[in-house]
Amino acid sequence: MNVCIVGTGYVGLTTAAVLAELGHQVYCVDQNHDKIEQLNRGYIPIYEPNLKEIIEKNRDRLTFTNGLDLGIKHASTVIICVGTPSLTDGRTDLTYIQSAIDHLALHIDSYKTIIIKSTVPPGTTEQLYIQLLEKGVPNHLFSIVANPEFLREGSAIFDMLHADKIVIGLRPDDQRSLPIMKSLYAGISCPYVITSLTGAEMIKYASNAFLATKISFINEMARICDAVGANIHDVAKGIGYDPRIGPHFLQAGLGYGGSCFPKDVKSLEQVAHSQKITPHLLQAVQLINDSQVDLYIQKLQQAVNHLSDQTIAVLGIAFKPNTDDTRHSPAEHLIRKLSEAGCIVRAYDPKAKLDSSHQPNVTQTDTLQEAVEGADILIIATDWQEFQQLNWREIKARMNGPIVLDARNCLRRQDIEQWGLQYIGVGCG
Helix, strand or coil, rough: EEEEEEEEHHHHHHHHHHHHCCCCEEEEEECCCCHHHHHHCCCCCCCCCCCCHHHHHHHHEEEEEHHHHHHHHCEEEECCCCCECCCCCCCCHHHHHHHHHHHHCCCCCCCCEEEEEECCCCCCHHHHHHHHHHHCCHHEEEEEEEEECCCCCCCCHHHHHHCCCEEEECCCCCCCCHHHHHHCCCCCCCCCCEEHHHHHHHHHHHHHHHHHHHHHHHHHHHHHHHHCCCEEHHHHHHCCCCCCCCCCCCCCCCCCCCHHHHHHHHHHHHHHCCCCCHHHHHHHHHHHHCHHHHHHHHHHHHHCHCCCCCCCCEEEECCCCCCCCCCCCHHHHHHHHHHHHCCCCEEEEECCCCCCCCCCCCCECCHHHHCCCCEEEEEEEECCHHHHCCCCCHHHCCCCCCCEEECCCCHHHHHHHHHEEECCCEEEE
């Protein structure tokens, strides 16, 4: 198939790479001239494991261009992957997707299947259908499909090629799109969930809200474990064996971040408010998550006499391992809080870059060793694999102080304490 993808961000590039791997000819369109120029030079502007390799492998099936008219001319299927960021009040900003639809309307002169992969509030895709009609596009020249993505940053290529499901939302009178969607994803073996446009949109929001809820739940349980002397690792293991609960997303720590969970939970809350529903659970999930960094700051304040006198090595800047994404990163939030407290902070991350221009007492080091050298406190803020396999004898020799704050509960206490270091976690008994 000839496919046009509008938007070359995280979702757009991953989708383009996988569809090319499946044998499709893919036209990737973006208004950002610098980004398209970089992609045409072979530079991938985001870090995602195996993304660069799969794009290089399928380069002859990929075209990167600023011209939407070129993509539309050659493609019968158009996938919209533009950003849908948050507005200041938590609602979703649909400016980019509405602009994409407006531009699309100018170039449709043969039948197109328009696929909305961007995350949008329930009811949006139906409104986009109406928007196209109002722009003068005859309804016999297009169908519109809601097809949300369920990609985890750090394993997105694997997640798409080995999907646990493909969700397809259709209008009631649409008889043409399902066979086209199955042809698009031919080669990916998984169940299809066929629903309405709004149903597909809600599945995406409900999925992210539920996963965020599991994270806030285990973090609240960790606080209670601290109070009663139980170990949250044991609790998570015990409840994780229950098939009704499952073991995933039950690791206590700094909380969730990234481009999806914070934005989507807040957006769903605003959708509920617009329908005169008070989403008590969603509000509690966000309240817990927003207070997690303060919890760890309090832990440090209890451990030292004057936090402002400390030099602190923070290992991790990205919101999770295997990505360079720092959007809503709890690690970055922690660094900012430490800076405001007067600490000298040296941060290190294998991939992510820190915007420390407004934080004069914060620097990002090129190596882990530079960050740790002479530090009074070491904090694991992102659970990269290399941070879980540190040589603690060497770390002890490099540090000035003894405190290791495991803000991701990803270390073994005994590995730390056997070298005379002081381990601090949350809910560790």
